[in-house]
Amino acid sequence: MNHNAATDTLPRRRTPGDTLSWLPTTIGRRLRVFAWLSFAAEVLIIGTGGAVRLTGSGLGCTEWPLCTPESLVPILEVQGVHGAIEFGNRVMTGVVGLLALAVLMLTLHVISGRRLVLRAVWFALGGIAAGVAVYIAASALGLPDAALMSAVLLLAVLVGAVDSLRQTTERRDLAVLAWVVLVGVMAQAVVGGFAVISSLNPFLVGFHYTVSLLLVCVTALFLVRLRAQPGRRIPAVPAWFSITAHLTGVALALTIVFGVLTTGSGPHSGDIDIQRQGFDASILAHVHAWPGYVLAVLVLILAVSAWVLKLPPRRWMLVLVVAILVQVGVGVLQARTGLPPVLVGIHMVLAALSAATYTVVITRLKKPAA
Template sequence: MHASSVTSRSETSIAIHRPLRVFAWLSFLAEVIIIGTGGAVRLTGSGLGCSEWPLCTPESLIPLPEQGIHGLIEFGNRTMTGVVGLVALAVVLLTVHAVGGRRLVLRALWFAVGGVVLAVAVYAIAEVLGVAYSAALMSAALLLSVIAGAVDSLRRTEQRRDLALLAWIVLAGVMAQAVVGGFAVLTDLNAFIVGFHYASSLLLVCVTAAYLVRLYAAPGPRETAVPRWFAILTHVTGLALAVTILFGVLTTGSGPHSGDADIKRTGFDATWLAHVHSWPGYILAALIVALLVSAWVLRLPTRNWLIVLTATVLVQVLVGVLQARHGLPPVLVGIHMMLASLSAAAYTVVVLKLKRPVATEHAPAVAAHAGHA
């Protein structure tokens, strides 16, 4: 993601208060943690610990004693989804207040209330008509209200639209993820839906990381801070990272950790896919090392974050080799999943560091404000 892709029409300095910074970090951490709790559901065979959605059983919202530890693990992950959503909502409201004041916050709250009313109405009508997946339709109504609220808010935002846009994307993404997770349960853990669910969660980690970068960055126009060939090589590295993660998802979808003992896998040869997954992984590691060496020789602004990315990917490679040699122990597979999200987040920061604020006579004052924020 380029920093220029989310710049505002009129970027000026705004007051960034401590609560917004705290909740922005909490949002990033929550998105990483929920990948871990989702992995725990899958790796402990608890994917159908709650057989229904959004209820846990046809009669109960929470797991019953006879569902045992699997029900608790699955319900714990669902509870974490609620936490992630509330934190994302807090970031949206705090961001909207920072960029537009109380007026925009009230408009956003009106859309929230309208969305809840619409969702309840949709659910009630679906139940009366006997329409299948009434809960999914209710969630879809809530998602539409979030999107409508985002469009309305962004149209009225003149300052730091980059922050507002990223905050709304995370909230809408969390809402969409709840729907996808529900369909994963309703389709008996279809491997492709589960894989999409994980990949989407990883993208939300990247967006929350991008929000943090832009939160602390000086506002205004940006210019390229690295040679053109370095920028191109960085984006090629991103492609290698995406391919590595894609084949990792397919490999896991074909392996033994389905989330439930009776669930069918994708049908691909997991052993063959594991080898294919490793090839772009090794290419990725080589490309990142090349970027790191080049950045330090040329003293580019990406060099510190390339150290983080290099360390994360090298540990990721090591864990991948160990898990393959020891029969895919659940703990190592879970660590591998978490590291993939952190690698993607670190890469996102590297890409955003390819550009810097355009130097102007007001740059020192703006930079000082951003540093204080």
């Protein structure tokens, strides 16, 4: 792959005054740094979200978006460390959102100059104005003001994304991924609010984690596409290898889904006063392990095949082998030691990193057409 051709130039015409001087006009170091920061933040928030749940701090802030009915921040004398942990995760959500916004603005400016950036800013300002108006009206009518305001803001972002993508003609892949991350982060804030309001409904909490994991994969894919040569792509591996790789993805997805259900039925409910009902965690732990072992076998087969045949994904397959084997080891160890919170938290983060690595592997199944 020609790195300079793929990442540092975007052939297009620009008119004088079409750029904002402080924003980059090519895919260079600044955009890559912010993209890496966005990826790291998405991984980190899984860790902080896990800490909220595993320390029983899920209701450390009893309200949303406020922490208490009277305060945005926790009152340590009343809520103690649980309030601080929960509020810390909320602050991290803000950091993730700001980084996603920075990546989006940089990407839009690289693609088309200030035109799309300014349109996105106008949509944002309009959404904020509409959100404030809805909040005031809902408060006066006794309706759920914060929820309605959040819905309006999310709708404004969705409309802005559609408008932006309709006008994007170059590197639309980067624009789509950047918008998906920003929309996903905003949606996550809403889902997190409903999780608190519903007293940590296990399905909402599980969905919250799953979406966070998917956002890690999307930010990883964005990093790959930054360095990829645009244009048509053709298969770089035999058909059987590609089919097996996608079947491996099914095994990975099943492992993660059953892992989420297992955690949701286990002892770490997020609050000492909340007891899980329904699924038997001991049975689910075995069900979770079955696709996990299948996944490990498939990954080993793919890794050996990739190295023997010298296929493009071979180096990332090695990384995936290490990630899955460590993940299996941590899973077995936590099951045999009574699910200590630290190991459960590591297991959650490793699942996201494994999924991100698999995402990179899939991108290596094709190569740019000559």
